[in-house]
Amino acid sequence: MAQALVFDAVRLPPEAEALRSEVRAFVAETLDPDLLRNSDFGSGHDPEFSRALGARGWIGMTWPAKYGGGDRSFFERYVVTEELLAAGAPVEAHWIADRQSGPVMLRYGTEAQREFFLPRIIKGECFFSIGMSEPDSGSDLASVRTSAAKVDGGWVVNGTKLWTSGAHRNHYMITLVRTEPQGDNRHAGLSQLIVDLKNSQGLTIRPIANMAGDRDFNEVVFEDCFVPDEHVLGSPGNGWEQVTSELGYERSGPERFLSSFRLLVELIRAVGPDPEPAQAAAIGKLAGQLTTLRKISISVAGMLQSNRNPIVEAALVKELGNNFEKELPELVRLVAPAAAGRLFQRTLEDTLLHAPSFSLRGGTREILRGMIARGLGLR
Amino acid sequence: MSSTPSDEQDSGAAGRMIQDTADRLLRDQCSKELVDAAEAGTWPAALWHTLVETGLPWASAPERLGGSALDLPEALGLLRLVGAHAAPVPLAETLIASALLGEDDAVSELPEGPLVPVLAGATDDFTARPEADGWRLEGVIADVPFAPVADVLVVAVEAGEGLMLLRVDPASVRLEPGRNIAGEPIATLVFAGLSVKASDCSRCASLGGAEELLALLALSRALMSAGAMQSLLDMSVGYALDRKQFGRPIAQFQAVQQQLAVLAGEAAAAIRAADAGLEAFAEVFRTDVAGDPESRALRMAMAIQEAGVAKARTGEAAGRGAEIAHQVHGAMGFTYEHRLHQRTRRLWAWRDQYGTETYWQARFGRQLCAAGADALWDILTRPLA
Numbered sequence: 001m002a003q004a005l006v007f008d009a010v011r012l013p014p015e016a017e018a019l020r021s022e023v024r025a026f027v028a029e030t031l032d033p034d035l036l037r038n039s040d041f042g043s044g045h046d047p048e049f050s051r052a053l054g055a056r057g058w059i060g061m062t063w064p065a066k067y068g069g070g071d072r073s074f075f076e077r078y079v080v081t082e083e084l085l086a087a088g089a090p091v092e093a094h095w096i097a098d099r100q101s102g103p104v105m106l107r108y109g110t111e112a113q114r115e116f117f118l119p120r121i122i123k124g125e126c127f128f129s130i131g132m133s134e135p136d137s138g139s140d141l142a143s144v145r146t147s148a149a150k151v152d153g154g155w156v157v158n159g160t161k162l163w164t165s166g167a168h169r170n171h172y173m174i175t176l177v178r179t180e181p182q183g184d185n186r187h188a189g190l191s192q193l194i195v196d197l198k199n200s201q202g203l204t205i206r207p208i209a210n211m212a213g214d215r216d217f218n219e220v221v222f223e224d225c226f227v228p229d230e231h232v233l234g235s236p237g238n239g240w241e242q243v244t245s246e247l248g249y250e251r252s253g254p255e256r257f258l259s260s261f262r263l264l265v266e267l268i269r270a271v272g273p274d275p276e277p278a279q280a281a282a283i284g285k286l287a288g289q290l291t292t293l294r295k296i297s298i299s300v301a302g303m304l305q306s307n308r309n310p311i312v313e314a315a316l317v318k319e320l321g322n323n324f325e326k327e328l329p330e331l332v333r334l335v336a337p338a339a340a341g342r343l344f345q346r347t348l349e350d351t352l353l354h355a356p357s358f359s360l361r362g363g364t365r366e367i368l369r370g371m372i373a374r375g376l377g378l379r
Numbered sequence: 380m381s382s383t384p385s386d387e388q389d390s391g392a393a394g395r396m397i398q399d400t401a402d403r404l405l406r407d408q409c410s411k412e413l414v415d416a417a418e419a420g421t422w423p424a425a426l427w428h429t430l431v432e433t434g435l436p437w438a439s440a441p442e443r444l445g446g447s448a449l450d451l452p453e454a455l456g457l458l459r460l461v462g463a464h465a466a467p468v469p470l471a472e473t474l475i476a477s478a479l480l481g482e483d484d485a486v487s488e489l490p491e492g493p494l495v496p497v498l499a500g501a502t503d504d505f506t507a508r509p510e511a512d513g514w515r516l517e518g519v520i521a522d523v524p525f526a527p528v529a530d531v532l533v534v535a536v537e538a539g540e541g542l543m544l545l546r547v548d549p550a551s552v553r554l555e556p557g558r559n560i561a562g563e564p565i566a567t568l569v570f571a572g573l574s575v576k577a578s579d580c581s582r583c584a585s586l587g588g589a590e591e592l593l594a595l596l597a598l599s600r601a602l603m604s605a606g607a608m609q610s611l612l613d614m615s616v617g618y619a620l621d622r623k624q625f626g627r628p629i630a631q632f633q634a635v636q637q638q639l640a641v642l643a644g645e646a647a648a649a650i651r652a653a654d655a656g657l658e659a660f661a662e663v664f665r666t667d668v669a670g671d672p673e674s675r676a677l678r679m680a681m682a683i684q685e686a687g688v689a690k691a692r693t694g695e696a697a698g699r700g701a702e703i704a705h706q707v708h709g710a711m712g713f714t715y716e717h718r719l720h721q722r723t724r725r726l727w728a729w730r731d732q733y734g735t736e737t738y739w740q741a742r743f744g745r746q747l748c749a750a751g752a753d754a755l756w757d758i759l760t761r762p763l764a
Contacts (some may be wrong), residue, residue: 005643007651009658017762086756261756269752275744281737284744288688289695291759292652299651320644366633372643373636376616 037088044090054124067118108234131175190239212353252314257321312375417467418562439478462606469525483581492530507536601689605653649696656689687739694730
């Protein structure tokens with residue numbers, strides 16, 4: 001018989017709660033008040049802000065002190081990330097490096113890689129992209145065709161990565177490549193390479209405008225691009241295990257349900273202190289769904305803290321969270337006051353224009369539901 | 380019905396033992412046939428008698444009344460089992476009423492039969508006035524769950540700063556009985572100038588007003604619904620693995636898998652939200668804050684908010700979850716013979732009791748608007764206690 005996925009009650013410890021007011025004060029004094037606030041982790045690339053966070057010790061918070069990390073708990077990291085997102089802070093530059101490039105290096109990287117990259121990431125000076133998708137490989141990641149051939153002292157890479165967020169601005173890209181021809185086991189023969197995006201020959205990065213008008217994701221073309229041996233992440237052939245190990249980190253955090261949050265804030269501002277019944281009900285509905293998602297997400301932070309690998313639970317957070325952040329603008333527009341003002345309107349349009357990506361990035365809804373079904377014993 | 384942190388370990392173990400006992404008992408007794416018979420109007424006397432023998436209905440009443448003095452919030456954890464097994468008895472009602480009545484030292488015994496709390500809603504035309512020796516009740520309270528099987532009705536009325544609990548013999552009230560969509564007995568109560576003697580009135584110490592009791596009753600439905608959602612998921616996954624079409628279990632079809640994944644999400648959200656409501660109420664019933672009115676008021680405000688979120692979120696999950704469970708079960712689940720509908724009809728009934736989703740969402744929404752846009756995030760992240 002199926003077990004519902006179990007999400008234990010987890011309370012944030014006092015040291016995590018104590019960070020909350022620190023982050024709020026920092027954001028209040030650092031953020032440009034005229035900035036259009038956006039809770040989407042992928043909107044707002046600001047290296048200066050990332051460096052300021054690094055100076056506070058708020059990047060690489062859970063990593064060991066010997067690399068410059070904070071040795072803090074996942075709960076403390078949880079509070080910092082949710083506070084930054086809720087405030088609409090520009091976290092895009094360091095986000096991927098902090099969330100998954102650093103952790104995957106800690107788990108699988110060589111000592112030299114950790115010593116070189118982690119301190120730089122922690123200072124907010126070294127930003128990463130994820131090189132997984134390709135023109136013919138989206139959800140079916142094991143079908144990647146970008147190849148790396150062994151040569152003296154390194155690997156020669158050929159192929160194309162697609163939808164690579166931030167590749168035109170970031171310093172490195174952890175790139176999933178095929179280092180052996182595909183055999184019967186399609187998960188074998190894959191490796192991850194740390195590609196230097198700023199100083200590599202044979203690398204062309206072309207920004208692709210998205211439907212919201214942003215130039216954020218890219219096509220990255222490799223033509224006989226050389227990557228030295230010391231930039232193979234972990235050991236060659238271990239790529240699939242490494243890629244799937246990132247999923248617990250990648251899918252369970254507050255960025256999976258807070259992307260539209262600023263629109264709820266602006267709705268309340270537009271509605272004022274005395275809402276119509278339908279406005280009050282919509283606001284209470286969204287707020288109640290959000291607090292429930294938050295409790296589930298904190299529960300998964302507890303699993304990460306206990307060294308569990310909650311891949312199915314994380315998929316469920318993302319599935320529920322993406323549904324919520326996509327439904328939010330749909331409900332908000334129906335109850336918005338007639339003259340809600342320019343700020344509200346801009347926030348609504350910005351949210352709607354980005355909403356299609358919420359349930360695509362980091363694993364499509366259909367793939368996640370398939371993983372949950374596997375967790376239920378259906379497949 | 381209270382504990383200090385140092386008691387927590389003992390009381391936790393006792394709580395788990397009671398949970399296990401109740402799970403076994405309800406699983407064994409709540410057969411399809413028993414629930415059918417109850418819905419057709421036969422009071423499940425044997426089931427209630429077994430519950431009485433284990434003391435479960437009074438788990439939170441003081442020992443002098445035959446109770447186990449379990450924290451009320453801890454005892455309410457039993458209600459997920461009521462939902463999971465579709466138990467057709469007023470366990471929630473009796474647990475809550477016996478705990479609250481037990482706070483009054485003047486109450487010297489409890490009846491063997493069910494106690495049913497009665498709370499007038501905003502749309503009921505009902506008045507309660509203090510008189511020389513007690514209270515006088517006049518008017519109509521509609522659709523009170525389980526009132527037809529009550530041994531004693533416990534009518535809650537607001538009295539100045541607090542809540543009075545009036546013990547009323549059902550025979551002294553005109554009952555217009557009926558059944559809800561789940562076949563649970565309900566009744567509209569007509570009070571024709573009924574006088575309740577002061578000796579049958581107790582001041583409720585732990586709840587300060589009608590809204591607090593409403594939140595507690597709403598939380599009971601959230602917990603029952605969370606248990607029923609778990610049951611829907613178990614039954615639907617089991618059915619999908621068993622049922623074969625096109626030569627294979629329907630669990631192998633992606634269309635079915637995707638729907639069951641959505642059901643799992645709704646079940647998980649319902650369970651987490653309901654348990655969070657319970658955790659918030661546990662903070663109210665801690666003895667170490669009983670003497671601090673300000674702290675208690677903050678905790679109670681949080682408990683009402685969390686119970687309201689729990690009620691609304693489980694109500695949303697009930698609608699979506701029942702829809703998917705029936706779709707997966709196909710025509711089989713639409714038959715009277717199948718037990719699926721004993722869960723889905725209860726989910727539909729419970730989401731309408733003690734405040735619908737809209738009621739609790741609008742209440743929360745008004746609070747958030749009154750606090751203003753820039754206070755929203757602070758309210759949503761406020762920790763318990």
